[in-house]
Amino acid sequence: MSTTTDLVVTRIFDAPRELVYRAFVDPDQLAAWFGPVGFSVPRDSVDIEAKVGGHQRFTMVSDADPAQASPIDATFTEVVENELLVGEQDISAVSSVEGAVMRLRVEFHDEPGGKTRLVLTQGPYAPEIEPMAREGWASSFTKLDTLLA
Template structure:
């Protein structure tokens, strides 16, 4: 296997200055998803968001490039594990998308209490090719900056 064929998981840990229930809700409430999701320069129209936060349920929405609304990125995840205010695990079929290292991308979001009413979020996502993982890290970092403002 060449180095460009290697795969990796993205792991990000971030502390949010908000209680765990509010951070969890930011990932499951359609109004909140449309308010923060997507890196800077992208938005999520509220009418594109559907969430059914239960095992077998889904999270669907479309990110739209602010500068070129013809450029879109649909997301359609099926939840395989859900523990309210603690855990969201979803899988997305990415077999038709270029630059992904597998047919299914898995995302795990763990929500942990931190002192002072804060929340530690641990995001694990992949598999990604090594070339794409850093783009994903930057995208999440930008999105989480928007989430900080939404929670604040």
């Protein structure tokens, strides 16, 4: 029997909650920061409709080998402007599990001094994959820090 785990990342950003939220739903901003260092998101691949039943579609591409691409096609299941984004993506094509679904929950909380505490929960992950996903988000968030500065 295989076990899975959810990735949970908490990060403080030196920017108001509205600006951090906007970086997730504005196509220009998402293209500017998403993906770990060494990967980019072509702006023309980004399409976001931030509402329940809406979608977030884009392609993350390796800078070193553009043939290495990861398309994202998620559907929003919960959206509370400036507070919460929840989505899911059918990952059957890359999983051995038929009907496998990857879920992503991003919470935006006010912190003192005009900062934002972001709590990201994503999964399920196989335990051996979770550390790579954690590192990928940490690297992406370094790029987001730069965008928000």
